[in-house]
Amino acid sequence: MDKLLIRGGHPLHGEVSISGAKNAALPELCAALLTAEPVVLRNVPRLQDVATMLKLIRNMGVEVEHAADGSVRIDASRLSTPEAPYELVKTMRASVLALGPLLARFAEATVSLPGGCAIGSRPVDQHIKGLQAMGAQIVVEHGYMLAKLAAGRTRLSGAHITTDMVTVTGTENFLMAAALAEGETVLENAAMEPEIVDLAEMLIKMGARISGHGTSRITIQGVERLHGCDHQVVADRIEAGTFLCAVAATGGEVLLRHARADHLGAVIDKLRDAGAKVDAVDGGMRVQSEGRLKSQSFRTTEYPGFPTDMQAQFMVLNVISQGAASVTETIFENRFMHVNELVRLGAKIQVDGKVAVVEGVERLSGATVMATDLRASASLVIAGLVASGETLVDRIYHLDRGYDCMEAKLRALGADIERV
Numbered sequence: 001m002d003k004l005l006i007r008g009g010h011p012l013h014g015e016v017s018i019s020g021a022k023n024a025a026l027p028e029l030c031a032a033l034l035t036a037e038p039v040v041l042r043n044v045p046r047l048q049d050v051a052t053m054l055k056l057i058r059n060m061g062v063e064v065e066h067a068a069d070g071s072v073r074i075d076a077s078r079l080s081t082p083e084a085p086y087e088l089v090k091t092m093r094a095s096v097l098a099l100g101p102l103l104a105r106f107a108e109a110t111v112s113l114p115g116g117c118a119i120g121s122r123p124v125d126q127h128i129k130g131l132q133a134m135g136a137q138i139v140v141e142h143g144y145m146l147a148k149l150a151a152g153r154t155r156l157s158g159a160h161i162t163t164d165m166v167t168v169t170g171t172e173n174f175l176m177a178a179a180l181a182e183g184e185t186v187l188e189n190a191a192m193e194p195e196i197v198d199l200a201e202m203l204i205k206m207g208a209r210i211s212g213h214g215t216s217r218i219t220i221q222g223v224e225r226l227h228g229c230d231h232q233v234v235a236d237r238i239e240a241g242t243f244l245c246a247v248a249a250t251g252g253e254v255l256l257r258h259a260r261a262d263h264l265g266a267v268i269d270k271l272r273d274a275g276a277k278v279d280a281v282d283g284g285m286r287v288q289s290e291g292r293l294k295s296q297s298f299r300t301t302e303y304p305g306f307p308t309d310m311q312a313q314f315m316v317l318n319v320i321s322q323g324a325a326s327v328t329e330t331i332f333e334n335r336f337m338h339v340n341e342l343v344r345l346g347a348k349i350q351v352d353g354k355v356a357v358v359e360g361v362e363r364l365s366g367a368t369v370m371a372t373d374l375r376a377s378a379s380l381v382i383a384g385l386v387a388s389g390e391t392l393v394d395r396i397y398h399l400d401r402g403y404d405c406m407e408a409k410l411r412a413l414g415a416d417i418e419r420v
């Protein structure tokens, strides 16, 4: 099993190119299932979840060409098996995104209940309820969602869907399903994440009639057919945020090419309050940091609030900053698994339910630590970059699910990091 060996203590300097967003590329690969015409997605990140998604759609009979420049051409004209089997989806939450498009285009789908990061129970009840409101008949049996339309029906029907909580992949599933449904769908309490907006923009290029994306109320007028498109995946705000935190932690100055400051407002505000210098520049962002930062309390919330996918990485900054701060995780009930590993490196953190209280320490010392989920892994890498001596991060397959060449990018910035 691959591990990362990090010798800490090197400030980061230079330029890094931010890849396309995992959480946009995955729904967009599923959106390509909505049409029999070829779709070209550009700026698709090279990471394990994308490889898994490509394997999944190939398994359905979809033709996929993955070019060296990061573009993927998807031809779902001969999709023959509208199924997502457990063996292919067990590592990936986003597999649930196959459900909406398959049902909308083929009137049936068999999709395994998804896997993904073990950061909470992560039910899919809202996905099921919403699609049922659109006329789907769904039963869950033997770990699978078996979905079809009533006899004689070939299209889902538009519906008014109000989810019990804001759900990102739920909103994406409804957007894709509603694009081909008969009539109007209104999504209330919709997620507003940039990845939702990017997906909606792609669907509009395919001929979908969508308005209100980027707000909590999205309206979709279903159309009979969607066509192919050429779409560039939006930059990964969480990868960008991870590099911002890495530079803020180690000190140095880095230009993040393609990063979108307008998608990272809550994180940038906290970084500035902590004492780092972060500026939007032409074509990206620049971050500069020196000396010890001031710790910052924050709570995770839906976009545009502080992203749960940045909680672990920002916590590391608090671990080494001046003062104490509280970190409140409101989205997932089990997303503090990095805490015990950070404590192994010398962090002082007390967890009580949803709240972790961090007391800043002056130094961390390297040790062997275990990655437990995707962003927890990223936080351990950042901690390793500042710890004295050697840090060995085990189980980095979690990191590989969602980061495109992370260690190569860090090495190019001056980090002493290698895969062993």
Ligand SMILES: CC(=O)N[C@H]1[C@@H](OP(=O)(O)OP(=O)(O)OC[C@H]2O[C@@H](n3ccc(=O)[nH]c3=O)[C@H](O)[C@@H]2O)O[C@H](CO)[C@@H](O)[C@@H]1O
Residues within 6 Å of the ligand: 023, 026, 093, 094, 120, 121, 122, 123, 124, 125, 126, 127, 128, 165, 166, 167, 168, 169, 170, 308, 309, 331, 332, 333
């Ligand atoms: C592939 C992808 O885009 N993953 C992101 C997506 O995950 P994902 O879409 O799975 O997260 P959701 O927004 O759906 O989850 C939000 C909360 O709602 C709960 N819930 C959700 C759906 C449902 O049917 N029932 C239910 O109870 C979840 O358990 C969680 O507590 O948004 C999360 C929140 O920003 C991010 O951390 C993930 O990186």
Ligand SMILES: C=C(OP(=O)(O)O)C(=O)O
Residues within 6 Å of the ligand: 023, 092, 093, 094, 115, 116, 117, 119, 309, 374, 375, 402
């Ligand atoms: C939790 C995440 O991913 P997933 O939803 O794919 O498990 C993440 O990207 O941080």
